[in-house]
Amino acid sequence: MIAQIAFVLVFAAGIFLFARRVREIRRNISIGQAVDRTDRKNERWRTMTMVALGQSKMVARPIAGFLHLLVYVGFVLINIEVLEIVLDGITGHHRLFASFGGGVYDALIGAFEILAALVLIACVVFLIRRNVINIRRFRMKEMDGWPKSDANIILVAEVLLMFALLSMNACDALLQGKVAELMAAGQEIPEALSHYIEAGSFPVSSMLQPLYAGMDVDGLIMTERFMWWFHIIGILAFLVYVPYSKHFHIIMAFPNTWYSKLEPKGQMTNMEAVTNEVKLMLDPSADPYAAPPADAAPVKFGAKDVQDLTWKQLFDSYTCTECGRCSSECPANQTGKLLSPRKIMMDTRDRLEEVGKNIQSDGSIKDDGKSLLRDYISEEELWACTTCNACTEACPVNIDPVSIILDLRRHLIMEESKSPESITSMFNNVENNGAPWAFPAADRGKWIEELNA
């Protein structure tokens, strides 16, 4: 009974801490500007099914894609076993599902063991790829410090959790053997052993049995219980940790792909304020001197800080897996420029977290003298972007870093009149000549004469 109470308390604490963090993230995302992403629902479900559930963009890099698929499938299916562990913990039973399962239960446990072994192997390969093999996208500057540790912490945790699961089963199988021996000898089964009825099949953990075979019954029970508690507390700790880490994409990838931008990748959004101005200019019945309502908020062009971005752009930042596929495809990054689209997403999330802490006390956004633009993302990074959209194409969870870059640029140009020399002269040409070139409209065809056409 004490074990059951302890379990319920630990479980409730894990769920509470997870829910509290999710509420914080929800509040942070909700400071973003409104945008409607609920149209074309069929297309949205299809996109989510293909991209998040089917991992269709992961396979663009087959080795990493296959390993990720193993971890993903293992993570999803092993949760059935976790459900049994949780119910065992609450009810005080042992292997509760075995009583309904029979052969099905044996097959399931066997399948979970194989998956656990594959997850373990995949995580070890990921650790080697990240820490030993010289892969450029894992060495970029933005991955120094916490992002690198975060990736390693989760991989090591998964290795330990899978090892605990297999060790728990190995001890369980040995204890089941002891019970079978006693029953065959017609002896009474002691209370401490009565739980370990024959259940499950152990194709992988049987290989670990030699590690524990020398232990007596008490040692085996203690080890089995230790691994059981280690496994479930580890999972709860994982649950609490995940929303603080890039691994939150495990959950966020699904809604994020549902709310994907469905328009063609290069299609830019119109700025509502500018569109309204143009409509006003073209409407002969409109009063050009009409003053805006006294309580109207001042119109802002572009984005300077996270609260000027849309909620979807903020949602993107919490979904970013920091995989770096975007940056490794980015031509600006490849040619040595400062821009890394992954860093744009990480900076947006870091700044949003900072603003989130500021509003923690009374719910209002306070001016802390900082902004996403310049304190996190420099002008040099912004102007390095060619808007080629290679990053959005490469992103396995349909994140759109370009939209953030464009909105920050819009602020620079329309609010601060700041743009690089080359763009400023293009603007002047458009204004004076109606085209980006420095020629009057009448001279534009002269190149044809030079060709003697």
Ligand code: SF4
């Ligand atoms: S759109 Fe910009 S950030 Fe994205 S890949 Fe192209 S140059 Fe890089």
Ligand code: SF4
């Ligand atoms: S934006 Fe997408 S591709 Fe780039 S690091 Fe994040 S998840 Fe990976």
